[in-house]
Structure formats: structure tokens, C-alpha cells
Amino acid sequence: MTAKIVTIFNQKGGCAKTMTTMQVGGTWGMLGLKVCIIDMDPQNTAKLWSLQATAEAPFPAEVLNFAPLGKNFIHKVEQLVDKYDVILVDCPPAIESPVPWTSLLIADYAVIPVIPVLDNVWASKIAEDLIIKARDERPNEVLGATYLLSVMRKGKVFDTCLDSLKEDSKLPIMSSKVGMRNAYPECQAYGCSVGAFGASVAKNEIEAVAYELANQVGLNLKKPKAAKK
Ligand SMILES: Nc1ncnc2c1ncn2[C@@H]1O[C@H](COP(=O)(O)OP(=O)(O)OP(=O)(O)O)[C@@H](O)[C@H]1O
Ligand SMILES: [Mg+2]
DSSP, X not given: OOOEEEEEOOSSTTSSXXXXXXXXXXXXXXXXXXXXXXXXXXXXXXXXXXXXSOSSSOXXXXXXXXXXXXXXXXXXXXXXXXXXXXXXXXXXXOTTOSHHHHHHHHOSEEEEEEOSSHHHHHHHHXXXXXXXXXXXXXXXXXXXXXXXXXXXXXXXXXXXXXXXXXXXXXXXXXXSOOBOOTHHHHHHHHTOOGGGGOSOHHHHHHHHXXXXXXXXXXXXXXXXXXXXX
């Protein structure tokens, strides 16, 4: 087993990096992958989230707090690749942090969550430039990258911002997207991902993201068995 390494980053704060990591990582875990989530944010949101789970219903991925290690975390991650199918790195928001750059040096794939509002669209340029720099640094390796639209709402302002992201961006935008829904932050209280709540729009939405991303990253996900009638 050699884990694929997926980094979720964007120096912009609050654009749903941790939400994406926990929902996608949890869903991949529920769909049978061995998943490890590396919490690289000193706020430790991912780790705290997973600790809300009970022993009877643990969070469906291992969550490790490597934030105190700073950029040296990559050596620890390299020691884990034989144990998991996929390792997700939840990056901190600060632009001066070395963690997003370091994580791009070991990643197979990078996901940049972006909310379609202008402050996020402006900041995404910085993330995009970092991807381009990392690709230059690793010319013989493939570093895939995509935007994931998150916390989507209806409204003209969001449509306009989305148009401007599409026009200016050099990276693809995933066709699956994540809406603004109460079910997502509710999961923090129970230490789960939306899959644990049963059938819902949020569950369908995250499964669509999880399957699309697995396909792009090269992970083998089995389709869930159809429910018996
Ligand atoms: N799709 C969503 N619907 C509703 N609320 C959401 C959604 N995604 C994220 N949130 C909420 O928005 C806030 C920011 O999300 P999150 O913590 O995932 O962002 P982040 O990019 O990890 O932030 P930071 O930069 O602080 O690490 C949180 O309070 C989270 O619960
Ligand atoms: Mg976060």
C-alpha cells in the first residue's frame, strides 16, 4: 500500500479547508479506504472534531496532530505511506506558514477550497502561484490540483465571483460542489461526517465530491451496495 497524499490548502482563512478534509476523509473512510488525516493547523480543529466521536462510533479515519512539528511533518508523513490508502493534509491558513509549501513538495494532489466571494477569489491567486512554483520544483512528478467550490449560496454576487474565478484561473474547478448547509458544521458536535446522518442532500453532495476527487487522485472507490428492497 502506498498512500496517495492529498493536501487541502489555501492561505485564505475560513474557506472550508478543514470542512473539506473531514467530510471527504470521513466519506472515503466510510466507503472502505484506509484514511489518515494530518492536522497541520495549530487550532487543531480536525483533531478536536474527531475527539467528539464515541468509542462505539469512531470517526472513520485516523486523525493525527502533527501541527507542532511545523514543516518537518513531511518526514513523519513519509513514514506513514505504507499504512494507508490516502493521507489528507489539512493546512493552516496563514500565508507566512511554511506548511502549505512543504506539503506541496510531497503531495500527489492539491485541493483548493474556495468560496465564490471576491476576497476568496483574490486570495486564490496566491494558492495558484504556489502550485505552479511546486510543479516547477518537481518537474518529473505529477502534482494534480483543483479548486473545490464550497459554502455555495444562491445570489448574483456569487455567480459574478464564480465567473471571475473561471475566467482568470489556470486550474480546473471540480464539477461537484458543496453548498452552505447546517448538516456540515453539525458533524463537529458528533465527531462524524455527514454520511453518519443517513440519507440527505449533504450526504449526496459530499459523496459526489468524494467520488470525483477519488477518480482524479487515482483512488479505487467501490460504489456503495444498493439498499435491499
Ligand atoms: N458547507 C458549509 N456549510 C455551512 N458551514 C460551513 C460549510 N463549510 C464550512 N462551514 C463553516 O465555516 C467555517 C469555516 O470552515 P473551516 O473551518 O472548514 O474553514 P478553514 O478554511 O479550515 O478555516 P481556517 O482557515 O481557520 O483553518 C466553520 O465555522 C465551518 O463550520
Ligand atoms: Mg481549518
